[in-house]
Every structure is written in C-alpha cells, then in structure tokens.
Amino acid sequence: MKFGSLVKILIYLFIPIQLWFVYIMASYAYIGVDLKKTNNEWTVIRVDGKVKSGLNLGDIILKVNEEDVNQFSSVIRWKTLEQAETILASRNGVEFKIDTNNFKKISLSDTLGLSGQVFSLFVAALLCKWMPSSRSAQHLSFLFFNIGVTFMSLGASIRGDLLGKSLIGTCLMLLPIVLLHFFIIFFKEKCGLNLPYRFLRYLFAIVPLTFLVYWLWIITNATYYIYVATSMIMVPFFILGVFLNLIFLFYIFIRYRKSNKNTSILIKMIWVSLILSFTPLICFSFIPRILYGYYWVDSFYSSWAVLFFPLSFTYLLASKKLYDIDLVVRRFTLTSALSLFPSSVIVGVISLLYPEESDASRLFISFILCVVLLSLILYSLEYFTTSLERVMFPRKYRLQESLKKIAKKLGLISSFRELKDIILIDIIRTLQVFGGAIVFRYKDSEEVISEGDIDANEVERLAASDVLEHPSYTRYELVHNEEYTCYLILTRKKTNTHLGFEETQWLNLIISYLAVSLENIHLIRKLTMKLEQLAAHIPQEGVSADFAWFRKLMFELQEKERVRIANDLHDTTMQDLFFLKRRCTSLMEKYDFNPEDLAQMNGIIDYIDIINMNLRQSCFELHPFLLQEIGLIRxxxxxxxxxxxxxxxxxxxxxxxxxxxxxxxxxxxxxxxxxxxxxxxxxxxxxxxxxxxxxxxxxxxxxxxxxxxxxxxxxxxxxxxxxxxxxxxxxxxxxxxxxxxxxxxxxxxxxxxxxxxxxxxxxxxxxxx
Missing domain, CATH: 3.30.565.10 (Histidine kinase-like ATPase, C-terminal domain)
Incomplete structure (x- = not known):
C-alpha cells in the first residue's frame, strides 16, 4: 500500500475516533478508583491521589447509577468505577452517596494527553508538507502520528472506554515496530544501506491480532483477566521492541564502522538519543509497574520524553544538519547540564512556597520541564542572538558585514595600488577615522597609499622611525620580511576617541587577512616579472589551450604595455604637438607672411590638429581610461x-x-x-x-x-x-x-x-x- 493511501485511510478513521474520545472526556469525569470483590462485596483498593473522589480505601460500593454494582459494565470489565454518574457507598456502616457530575471533567492528565496529541500531529503534518519527497521524513511523520494517537487515547482509556484501551495498547506495541521501519528506510535513503525489511510484515501482523484480542472481551466473561494478561504482554513487548531497536543499531554499527565512518558516527548519536528518549518511560514507569505494581513516575509525564528522539530527528532533517548530529547532541547535553542547577533552584523555591501541593511526582515533573525548557532556550540562544544581532548589537553587526565585504574584495586585488580603492577606503569608513595610509618600505625606496585627511609626510616619518606611539596616529605592522616592510597607519576616530574592543578585534582580523594578501601580491609581482621575461622566449605557436592562465597573463601584460604607450604618447608626443602648434601660431603673429605662405602655415596647423586628434583616438583605443570614469556603456x-x-x-x-x-x-x-x-x-x-x-x-x-x-x-x-x-x-x-x-x-x-x-x-x- 502506498504511503499516501495509508495516510487517507488513517485520516478517515481518525476523525470519528477523535470525536468519540472527545465525547467520552466531556461526558465523564475521571474517578481513579479500583475495586476488589471480597465476600461478595466490592471494596475500594486504590484511590488516585490526584482526584478528590470522596472515597477512601476500604469503602464498600453498594450501587452505581442506582443499580446493583454487579451489573455495572466498568466494574465487570475493569474492576473500576469509571463512567459512573452516581455512587452509593458504605464506610464503617454509614452509607453515603457521591454524584460524579459535580467532578471536574477535564483533568491535568487529559490536558497533557491532548497537548501531546496536538503537538505530535502538528509535527507529523509539517513533515509531510515540508519534505514530501523524502521517504524517511514520511515514516518519521507516521511515527509522530502513532505517538499522537497514543496521547489521544489516554483520556478515553483511563475512563474505561473499550476503544480507548484497545487503541492505546495497540499503538504502544506498534511504536517500536514503526521505529524499526523508520531506521531501515532512513539508512537506505541517507547512507545507501540495503537492510533486510521483509520480517517487518510479521511484526506488523501482531498488532491487529492484539487489537482483535482486546475486542474479544466483549463476548467473554473473563474480560478483566484477559485485560491483565494482555497488559502483561503489551508492556514487555514494548520494552523488548525498544531493546531490539538498540541491538539493530549496534549491529549496523559493528558491520559498517570501518567501511562507512559517517554512518558509524550517526549511529552512535542515534543510539544515545534513543536511550535518552525511552529511558524515563521504561525505567521510571513500566518496569516499576511490572515489579512493584505502581509507577515511580506516572506514565502521563514520562511518556513525554519519547518525543525527544523524533523531535531531534525532525530538527536535523529540516535544518539539513543530519551529519552534525554529534555536534547537536553535545550542544544539547551541555545546555542540559547548565540547566540542572537553575532548575533545582526553581523547583526548590516552588516546594517552599507551596508545600501542601508539592508532592514528589509534581516536583519531579516540574524539574524535568524546567530542564527541558531552559535547555531549549540556551540551545536556541545562539540562533536568536544571530538573528537579532542587527537590532541588539548594531555596531558588531556592521563590523561583521564589513569584514565579509572586505574579505570578498581581497580576491580582486592584483596590485598594491588597488588597495586604496578596494580596502583602505572601507577600513576608514568602517572605523570612522579621519584618514589612513598603507606604507611599503623597501630597501631603497618607499611607497605610500593614503586616503582621507592625513599628512603624507608625517606618515612617512612615522613609518621610517622606530617610535610606536604617536599623539595623532596609530601604526600597525602588516608584513615584515627581508625584502620589504608594510605598515597600516590610521588617524584617531572622528569622535576623538580610541578604538573600542570590538573594533580592535575587527582590525586585528583585517590585518591578518591583509598580511596574507600583501604577501601573495608581492609574490605575484615577482612571478609576473619572471613570466614577462619568459614570455619573450616562448614562440606563439607553442602556446596551447591548456595554458589558460598564461593566456590571461599575456592579456594583462598586453594591457599594461598599452597603458604605458598611451601615457607616453599623451605625456610626450601630444605635448610636443601642442607646443609645436603654439610655436607656429606665434610665428604667424610675429612675421608677415604672404597669402600663399600663410595658407601653407594654416594648413600645417590644421594638419597638427588632425595628428593630435588621431593620437588622442589612438590613446583612447590603447587605454580606455573612461571605463573606470564613466562606465562601459558610455x-x-x-x-x-x-x-x-x-x-x-x-x-x-x-x-x-x-x-x-x-x-x-x-x-x-x-x-x-x-x-x-x-x-x-x-x-x-x-x-x-x-x-x-x-x-x-x-x-x-x-x-x-x-x-x-x-x-x-x-x-x-x-x-x-x-x-x-x-x-x-x-x-x-x-x-x-x-x-x-x-x-x-x-x-x-x-x-x-x-x-x-x-x-x-x-x-x-x-x-x-
């Protein structure tokens, strides 16, 4: 059967069952009283302390709903008083009547069950919507659905409803089987492991058989004893199923720990989270119930821990951090450890303020909820801090954005001169200083790149001296080697204050980036000079398409040579033509030429203008400087x-x-x-x-x-x-x-x-x- 068809069938069955359970909870209050027949009398042997039913241990039940107690269905099937409206009882020979219509219909247990149901079904629906193409996500949603139906059945089950009891028992047995099926699909989809799965059909066949056994209680007189027997099978089956899942994971780990290390790490983390998820329910509720007949921690509370495992997987699948599960578990373990002390303090204060209402189970549940809540808050603190950083820490956010921008621009630098336009201006704007300079000191020369309001002569003196402190400037050493030394020199901030702690950290990081980039640029410059010499000896016919890097270098060298020629033409030849034209004009004004000679002189001046115009066009074609000034289109x-x-x-x-x-x-x-x-x-x-x-x-x-x-x-x-x-x-x-x-x-x-x-x-x- 396809997954979509299964979902539709479950929805069609779910709606009427949900309506029926809501009707049961709204019609009958939970009484929480167990009976035992002694000498033809039904005696109270257990009273739920969370419910004020008015009955005590040893009270004798005479009538239920104005009828003989032996005729009441809940007494016959479950030996309880659930769904009773009126109860006639006797205590020490004194009869008294209890009207359950005055009881509170919705209890804390009902609230927990409904909350768990809504939450589980909501997550299941989100998984189906967010990741419809992922089979593992679909089976994980079915696991959530199974948990949600279990929570849904709690309210009707404790009220003695046959459908509620049969459904909760079936879902409890189904849970480890669905979990095992999810593991098989998950490891196939994410890790490419082809694991056996045909045996699952036999395990799934056990579930409807158990459901049918529950419904056989209707036509038999041994309902209570069948219920006790199936309960003794159902809980151990659940415990055994969880244990077999752990063994299954251990088997996969042993088999693939060497061939697939990512899978082995993933399995170890799943193993740990699975233990954390099922240990509270099994060790504090089910095992004490089997051994001692009562819960150490009510299963209403410990069952919530089961959601930890599927929720963690939902987070990992949705955030695509599946292979970071070890990091996620370690972070959550750390936040949980940090939450233990404040949670203990909170629970201690509650027990002191409300001593009458602070029993052990409530305090334990409060402690667990505090630990979980604080762990989630601490775990998500990093995410919310990052998301709200722009509002809460605007200066830090701007520094980080500027750092990303500068780091990206560093890849565009191909020469020292480009540092000014690409890096230096951003540093000055970010730090809000008056000006800055980058100084290169070679053995025989010095090169200064400056921007803003800064004294270049003072900068050169500061770079050449050994004095580190200056009243107006701060010097930072970028690179120091045998061939050259490079400094970054900055003025004070425009607010006349020193750089803050965050700004200093940011600047130190920028300096480390710049040091690497400057060293690379220096090596590139040396390599370029050597390649220029090499290029003169490589014949054009020998260059193939494999030398793409060499082709790019040749274009750069070609552009560099064109710029040099254009500058030479502009600074020498065109200037000479300008002075030649002025000389000719001056001669024409100084001497009287006859008309024929004057016409020739005007022709020479016009020809000089033509030459000048052609040279200007040639300079433009050799070096299109306008690209940087007015753009490509213009x-x-x-x-x-x-x-x-x-x-x-x-x-x-x-x-x-x-x-x-x-x-x-x-x-x-x-x-x-x-x-x-x-x-x-x-x-x-x-x-x-x-x-x-x-x-x-x-x-x-x-x-x-x-x-x-x-x-x-x-x-x-x-x-x-x-x-x-x-x-x-x-x-x-x-x-x-x-x-x-x-x-x-x-x-x-x-x-x-x-x-x-x-x-x-x-x-x-x-x-x-």
Missing part, C-alpha cells in the same frame, strides 16, 4: 562616435539593463571593449556594410554582446580557428578573450549574407565603473 558610445566620423557605414548601439552591465568587474569590461573594438576594425576593413547593429544586455548571472551587419559576409568554412594563442588577430583574437572569461560565442556568416556574432559571459561582480 565608453562604447564614445568609441562609436569616434568610429562613425570616418566609417562608411551607420552604427546603431543599444544597451539593456545598464545596472547589471556596470556591476561587472573591470576585467570583463576591458575584454568586452576590446572585442567591440575588433568587431568594428574588421567591419571597416572587410565588411563593406551599410549598417551595423551592436547590443549589450545583462542579467544578474549573464552578460551578452550581440553584433550584426549587412556586409558581404564570408564563408565560415574557410576560416581556420587555430589554437588559442596562435594568433592575436581577427576571430581568434576575440575567441581568446571570450574564453579567458569562461564565456562562449556563436558566429554565423555566409557570402553575401552579412555576419552575426554573439558572445555570452558569466556575470562576475566587481568594482563598478
């Missing part, structure tokens, strides 16, 4: 404007979702700009197009570049795409850049069909332009 628009002046075709450029485009890292922007440059250069040289369409779009995870022209096109079969690195021109050049970003591209063209090109990159967030 930079490409600038490029399109420059190309449109001299191009024979029209260029249409569009962008979508600019926020995501500008949120990508600078490396992606630079490569994308170079690809656009190459597309436009190829279009000028070969396409003979009349219109070109460019589009850039982005989402949170993907960046797409689309290109289309209506030119002459080409046969893609004639284009040989050689290995990456074999060429840095044309399609191979673009492909190399795209693959260096873990992207892919599609190229479609044909003779007379124009060209379509699409490149897609995974989105990498970084510094926005």
């Amino acid at each position: 930079t490409i628009e600038k490029l399109v404007e420059l190309e449109a002046v001299a191009a024979d075709f029209k260029i249409e450029f569009q962008s979508a979702r600019a926020y995501f485009i500008e949120a990508c890292d600078m490396e992606t922007k630079r490569h994308l700009f170079r690809v656009v440059q190459e597309l436009l250069n190829n279009a000028k040289k070969h396409s003979q197009a009349s219109i070109i369409k460019l589009e850039i779009s982005a989402s949170a995870s993907r960046l797409v570049l689309s290109y289309e022209d209506d030119g002459v096109g080409f046969d893609t079969g004639d284009t040989v795409l050689r290995e990456i690195g074999a060429s840095r021109t044309g399609v191979e050049y673009m492909k190399s850049r795209i693959l260096s970003l873990n992207g892919h591209f599609e190229l479609s063209s044909g003779k007379g069909q124009g060209m379509k090109f699409m490149a897609a990159f995974p989105m990498k967030e970084g510094r926005t332009a």
Whole structure:
C-alpha cells in the first residue's frame, strides 16, 4: 500500500475516533478508583491521589447509577468505577452517596494527553508538507502520528472506554515496530544501506491480532483477566521492541564502522538519543509497574520524553544538519547540564512556597520541564542572538558585514595600488577615522597609499622611525620580511576617541587577512616579472589551450604595455604637438607672411590638429581610461562616435539593463571593449556594410554582446580557428578573450549574407565603473 493511501485511510478513521474520545472526556469525569470483590462485596483498593473522589480505601460500593454494582459494565470489565454518574457507598456502616457530575471533567492528565496529541500531529503534518519527497521524513511523520494517537487515547482509556484501551495498547506495541521501519528506510535513503525489511510484515501482523484480542472481551466473561494478561504482554513487548531497536543499531554499527565512518558516527548519536528518549518511560514507569505494581513516575509525564528522539530527528532533517548530529547532541547535553542547577533552584523555591501541593511526582515533573525548557532556550540562544544581532548589537553587526565585504574584495586585488580603492577606503569608513595610509618600505625606496585627511609626510616619518606611539596616529605592522616592510597607519576616530574592543578585534582580523594578501601580491609581482621575461622566449605557436592562465597573463601584460604607450604618447608626443602648434601660431603673429605662405602655415596647423586628434583616438583605443570614469556603456558610445566620423557605414548601439552591465568587474569590461573594438576594425576593413547593429544586455548571472551587419559576409568554412594563442588577430583574437572569461560565442556568416556574432559571459561582480 502506498504511503499516501495509508495516510487517507488513517485520516478517515481518525476523525470519528477523535470525536468519540472527545465525547467520552466531556461526558465523564475521571474517578481513579479500583475495586476488589471480597465476600461478595466490592471494596475500594486504590484511590488516585490526584482526584478528590470522596472515597477512601476500604469503602464498600453498594450501587452505581442506582443499580446493583454487579451489573455495572466498568466494574465487570475493569474492576473500576469509571463512567459512573452516581455512587452509593458504605464506610464503617454509614452509607453515603457521591454524584460524579459535580467532578471536574477535564483533568491535568487529559490536558497533557491532548497537548501531546496536538503537538505530535502538528509535527507529523509539517513533515509531510515540508519534505514530501523524502521517504524517511514520511515514516518519521507516521511515527509522530502513532505517538499522537497514543496521547489521544489516554483520556478515553483511563475512563474505561473499550476503544480507548484497545487503541492505546495497540499503538504502544506498534511504536517500536514503526521505529524499526523508520531506521531501515532512513539508512537506505541517507547512507545507501540495503537492510533486510521483509520480517517487518510479521511484526506488523501482531498488532491487529492484539487489537482483535482486546475486542474479544466483549463476548467473554473473563474480560478483566484477559485485560491483565494482555497488559502483561503489551508492556514487555514494548520494552523488548525498544531493546531490539538498540541491538539493530549496534549491529549496523559493528558491520559498517570501518567501511562507512559517517554512518558509524550517526549511529552512535542515534543510539544515545534513543536511550535518552525511552529511558524515563521504561525505567521510571513500566518496569516499576511490572515489579512493584505502581509507577515511580506516572506514565502521563514520562511518556513525554519519547518525543525527544523524533523531535531531534525532525530538527536535523529540516535544518539539513543530519551529519552534525554529534555536534547537536553535545550542544544539547551541555545546555542540559547548565540547566540542572537553575532548575533545582526553581523547583526548590516552588516546594517552599507551596508545600501542601508539592508532592514528589509534581516536583519531579516540574524539574524535568524546567530542564527541558531552559535547555531549549540556551540551545536556541545562539540562533536568536544571530538573528537579532542587527537590532541588539548594531555596531558588531556592521563590523561583521564589513569584514565579509572586505574579505570578498581581497580576491580582486592584483596590485598594491588597488588597495586604496578596494580596502583602505572601507577600513576608514568602517572605523570612522579621519584618514589612513598603507606604507611599503623597501630597501631603497618607499611607497605610500593614503586616503582621507592625513599628512603624507608625517606618515612617512612615522613609518621610517622606530617610535610606536604617536599623539595623532596609530601604526600597525602588516608584513615584515627581508625584502620589504608594510605598515597600516590610521588617524584617531572622528569622535576623538580610541578604538573600542570590538573594533580592535575587527582590525586585528583585517590585518591578518591583509598580511596574507600583501604577501601573495608581492609574490605575484615577482612571478609576473619572471613570466614577462619568459614570455619573450616562448614562440606563439607553442602556446596551447591548456595554458589558460598564461593566456590571461599575456592579456594583462598586453594591457599594461598599452597603458604605458598611451601615457607616453599623451605625456610626450601630444605635448610636443601642442607646443609645436603654439610655436607656429606665434610665428604667424610675429612675421608677415604672404597669402600663399600663410595658407601653407594654416594648413600645417590644421594638419597638427588632425595628428593630435588621431593620437588622442589612438590613446583612447590603447587605454580606455573612461571605463573606470564613466562606465562601459558610455565608453562604447564614445568609441562609436569616434568610429562613425570616418566609417562608411551607420552604427546603431543599444544597451539593456545598464545596472547589471556596470556591476561587472573591470576585467570583463576591458575584454568586452576590446572585442567591440575588433568587431568594428574588421567591419571597416572587410565588411563593406551599410549598417551595423551592436547590443549589450545583462542579467544578474549573464552578460551578452550581440553584433550584426549587412556586409558581404564570408564563408565560415574557410576560416581556420587555430589554437588559442596562435594568433592575436581577427576571430581568434576575440575567441581568446571570450574564453579567458569562461564565456562562449556563436558566429554565423555566409557570402553575401552579412555576419552575426554573439558572445555570452558569466556575470562576475566587481568594482563598478
């Protein structure tokens, strides 16, 4: 039978049974009196101390509900007075009458039973809803359902209802079998263990047989004796079933402790939690009842401990901390140990304040509830502290968030100069100081990176001196080795106070992160210099796709060289042209030229402007500095404007979702700009197009570049795409850049069909332009 069909059947049966039990509890009060027939008289032999029935030990029961006591069904079946409305009794020869309609209908036991039922069924429903695809979760929900039905039957059972007694006995016997079935399904689903399970059908067959035996009491005169006999079987069966579960777990542990260590650790923790869950009910209620005829602790109270095991598993499955069960158990054990002393104090105070109502059982239950409640509070304290940290500890929360942000940014640093934009500014803002600086002291030189209101000359003197204390600055050593020493120097806070304890801890952690990053950057710089020397001796044909890291390095070196050339052109050649133009203009103003010479001089000045404009465009193409100032979209628009002046075709450029485009890292922007440059250069040289369409779009995870022209096109079969690195021109050049970003591209063209090109990159967030 499928699990869903079983659930529907149980629900259809559950509703009418629940209504019947509610009717029994609402109609009859629990009396709690046991009888024994002596000399044809029914004598009271037990009175539940929690119920004030008005009867004492030795009282003789004469009539029940105005009829002979020998005709009352509860007396015949169970030798109790349950469901009696009126009782006529005799004490020392004096008759008196008790009307049970005046008794309190709902007792503490009923409240505990209903609470346990509602709680168990609620958790069972949540498991079915949260994890419908997990078979182990479904069987765990059935275990909760079984416990819930047991709690549900308590109220009717103690009132002498036949269905209640039969159902509670059946559920009690069913519980260890359901638990064993859950273990088999659980270890198969979570650990891949194929354990035998066919024997379970024989164990499950015992349960309906027991239920039928209960109902045979109706047609027999030996109801009480069958009830006593089945009770003597039911409780030992439950104890034996729990014991067999422990043996089953021990067997799995012995068998798989070497081949599957995670499973062995899991089993040990399950074993411990299972003992903690069932020990109170078995050792303090069932075994004393068998041996001595009474409970040390009423089963109404000790049965609540059974919920510990399934609840712990529910938490582990729902929070996906199953393999952290050892940590969870140790934490809960620690919180329980911490709860023992305050719980003892609370119970002691209660016993002093209310001595008349403080019997041993109530005090014990109060102690257990206090321990459980305080343990849960202490266990969940970390979770609530973390959740409410933003409100309760705002400064600490901001420091932790800033730490995560800086730690993430450290991965973007590729040079010392980037420390200012990526790290130093965040440190100054977080600590709310006036300014800060990072100083690098080499053997022959010194390098200072500063931000904010700080005196660079004073910083250099402080870094060079051996004085650790300064009235306005605080120096922290980041790295110290033979090649260089690095310091972090900070001013006082804007509030003119020293750093607090939490801020100092945060700064020490940042310093440890920075020390590692700076050392790595230093090693990268040395390695880059060596690779630059090595690259000059490696032929282009020898570079294969396996050297992706080398390809990336080559692009970085190429960009570095382009920046150097662009700066040289701007600082030397363009400046020389500017002075040459001023010299020519000055000569024209100083001397009188004839019209022909004047025209030639004006032509020379115009030609200088053209050269200057071409050099400015070349500098822009070599070093697109605008990427960092105005962003990728505006930079490409600038490029399109420059190309449109001299191009024979029209260029249409569009962008979508600019926020995501500008949120990508600078490396992606630079490569994308170079690809656009190459597309436009190829279009000028070969396409003979009349219109070109460019589009850039982005989402949170993907960046797409689309290109289309209506030119002459080409046969893609004639284009040989050689290995990456074999060429840095044309399609191979673009492909190399795209693959260096873990992207892919599609190229479609044909003779007379124009060209379509699409490149897609995974989105990498970084510094926005």
